[in-house]
Amino acid sequence: MPALVDLGASVIIQNLDRNYLFVTNLPTVWSGGLGESPSDLSLFGPEISERLRLLKDGLTEHGQKKHIEISVNSDEIYEFRVQAVAMGASGIHLVTTIVDRSEERHRERLLRALLREVSHRSKNLLAIIQSIALQTARYSVTLDMFLNKFRGRLYSLSQSQDLITDSSWRGAYFFELVRQQTEKYLPENQKLVRVTGDDVLLSPNASLHLGLALHELIVNAVSHGSLIKTGRSISVSCNRVLANGQDSLEVRWDEGLAMQASRLEAREDDTLKAHFGSTVLERVVPASVNGKAHYVISPDRISYSLVFPIEHTSE
Structure with a gap:
């Protein structure tokens, strides 16, 4: 019994007539x-x-035991364990131990809630991956092209997801998201991407999809732009604006092109945009954050803007 008391348990001993013979350490x-x-x-x-009474009925032989949990004041939970114990010549007695399970049950409820949240977020992530796979396959001529683009987009998702996880699922800050999505392609030229504006904490959903947009843009810039060849920096910004009467965020990407104007003019605009990943930039990303995108490829520049409601971000 002293050991039980040391563990925070209460102890009650009764005879079979339910008379109290001993009680100690009763909860307040x-x-x-x-x-x-x-x-x-x-x-x-x-x-x-x-x-x-119902629990103790029928406990008449040594070793028999039962237990129940009882909630008190909505946030306190106690476990009652009753056991029939033979005490020599005194016969069978009922020994009841009462243990406070409040904290343990609270942790269990929290864990269940977290597991539900993880399940929900996992389903969302799988839906995003499915959408990316479909859109990538639609605009891929060969299997190698599909695999190359799909792997890159999955890597982008995983990088954004790391930021979200590190923030305890709150989201990702814009400046860090840009840095993370671009540094892989510019390991020695990170200064070529200049980030300005408001360093907003984006929601998990916005972080994942904006990360995808940044991935498409930086891959395009490295593959087709003037980024490394001329050393001209890319301008990336995030600013709070009022759009359609709503507090919103406007994300802008502006880069110069190394491609010759004649090469651009010789290609159909739709073909060129498909090559530059416009499906992700103009459809997938804006639809996922309830926003609007504007993507322009001119003979000397590529510009991209995405405006979406501030309610899709967390402060």
Whole structure:
């Protein structure tokens, strides 16, 4: 019994007539009922005492035991364990231990809530991956082209997801998202991407999809732009704006092109945009954040803007 008390358990000993012979360490919520002749009714009240009566009925042989959990004041949970114990010549007695399970059950509820949240987010992520796979396959001429683009987009998702996880699922800051999505392609030229504006904490959903847009843009810049060849920097910005009466964010990307104007003019605009990943930039990303995108490829520049409601971000 001292060991049980040290563990924070309460101990009650009764004979088979339910008379109290010993009680110690009773939780504060019930200790007010202690008197010269305590009983289940005086200590725990009519509702709990009736539950205990039903629990103890039939415990007449050594080793028999039962248990129940009882909630008190909505946030306290106690486990009652009752066991029939033979005590020599004194015969069978009922030993009840009461253990506070409140913290343990709270952790379990929190864990279940987290698991539900992880499941929900995993389903969203799988839906994003499915959409990326479909759009990538639609505009890929060969299997190698599909695999190359799809792997890059998956890597972009994983990088953004790392930021979200590190922030305890709050999201990702814009400046860090840009740095993370571009540094892989510019390991020695990170200064060529100049980031300005508001360093907003984006929601998890916005972080994932904006990360995809940045991935498409930086891959295009490295493959077709003037980024490394001329050393002209890319301008990336994020600013709070008012759009359609809503507080919104406007993300802008502006880069110069190394491609000759004649080469650009010789190609159909739709073909050129498909080659530059416009499906992700103009459809997938804006639809996912309830926003609008404007993507322009001119003979000397590529510009991209995305405007979406601020309600899709977290402060």
